[in-house]
Amino acid sequence: MSKGPGSGPLPRTPGSRKPIPRSFSCLSDLDPRPCRPPGCDPRLRPIIQRCARSLPSSPERRAPGAACGAGCNRQLRVRFADALGLELAQVKVFNAGDDPSVPLHVLSRLAINSDLCCSSQELEFTLQCLVPDFPPPIEASNFGDCLARQLVCLERVTCSDLGISGTVRVRNVAFEKQVVVRYTFSGWRSAHEAVARWRGPAGAEGSEDIFAFSFPVPPFLLELGSQVHFAVRYRVAGAEYWDNNGGRDYSLTCRSHALHMPRGECEESWIHFI
Template identity: 35%
Template sequence: AAPPDPGPGLENGLDPDQDPDEDLDDEVDASRLERFMRDRRRAQSLPAYPAELLERVPEEEEGRKRVKFADALGLNLASVKHFSALEEPQIPTKVLSRHRSFPPPQDFLCHGLKSVPDTDRLVSCFPEPRDADRRVRDLRVCLEKVSVTQFDVRGQIRALSGGGEAGVREVGVRYTFNEWLSHVDAQALPVSAEPPPGLVGQRFAFTVYTPPVMDPSSAVHFAVFLRSDDGEFWDNNQGHNYTLRYRCMPGNEGFVSAAFHAT
């Protein structure tokens, strides 16, 4: 039997008006699209075909702006660098050489463990209290001693009431951090230790916690008081108040007791 007639106008199964290269171009485009999509799914850390972003726009399209998004071309919108604490950083040699060319001054270095930087500390601006027996007889209450640490101020008060210790109702300290714009009264507690024989009055202890951050020009002012059945009595350093101010002190001096700087 004769093969079927392809019909008029058809030769070898092809339309004479159809370009034979069109089918080939379609197959190439389909193959490229399939490979592009496969590589796009596979692209994680390295984008697929990054060079396509740099392709020059055809001359006939140079007059028209075209926008292409990176993810549409299989590229990642952001690159991520993961650092590990176990990896030593790679520092360029020129950076290290420049760092060595400017050594820090030796005056600012702490040599060994015996030297620490100087710090601002609260120090007493009044003479160390003395002769507590005489003062407590005259004032009925007096500051016996004070010590300053990095976080608080601790003191000891001697108090005496006219009818004996039984007449003492309250012993405490009044202090301010803002030049008496406001103040706080803190109660002092009796010292539990056995007093020495012949001690005049009774001992009380107080603690004032200082703010962790204070202005270098600020100060702590305080006075001690006694409230008893006979009335209220004060020891305010003869009207000048007891004052602690910030001063730069050597760092190797420990916070053991207050440093007294009479003014």
């Protein structure tokens, strides 16, 4: 007997039945593992917390359980310097006679600043500086003859707030050589020496060498009339040669130097210095 419609279950045809939407009631539905009561909430992991504290001393590091525990209830220690045998404070005592040494260029610029405040159109400054008592030897017409005769000659000298510097030319007699400038601030009652440094070759095919020297000037030489005397010594191949300006020595004298400058130009230079 054949069954009519509605008398029995209909035959299932592939694709004839749609899947029922499924709602995820808990996160465990996404996990193949069984749901965890209550509420099917995922298990929370505690966050590891560390307590920040000062670096312990060596005995505390070696002691068991030195690491910070869960509650971090360790009491912090405060150590003072005197407990470790140190001083709590350092005291510097200044005497009344210990006046600061102010460089000349600072004093000069302070004088310029004061003149800028109360001056008219043109500014005039008076500076005290060391001035050579001789013209630059290298500009002399007989410089080459002098160098050939005594094998060492001073080229030029410059003076600044840092001291005295210059260059010396010597004949390249041998590879090993030494150039020294001997100078005095007391009229040769006492003397000092400054070793010159090799700067480079000169002349035809390196037949000559150039040396550079410099030495500081004490503050008391910035008084009017103070002098510096010096001479150049050249040692090479077991011999010694001198350049002492023909027996008169090279000298520099502290003199006053007047400087005239327009106010606007001086103000711009002072602002540039700042």
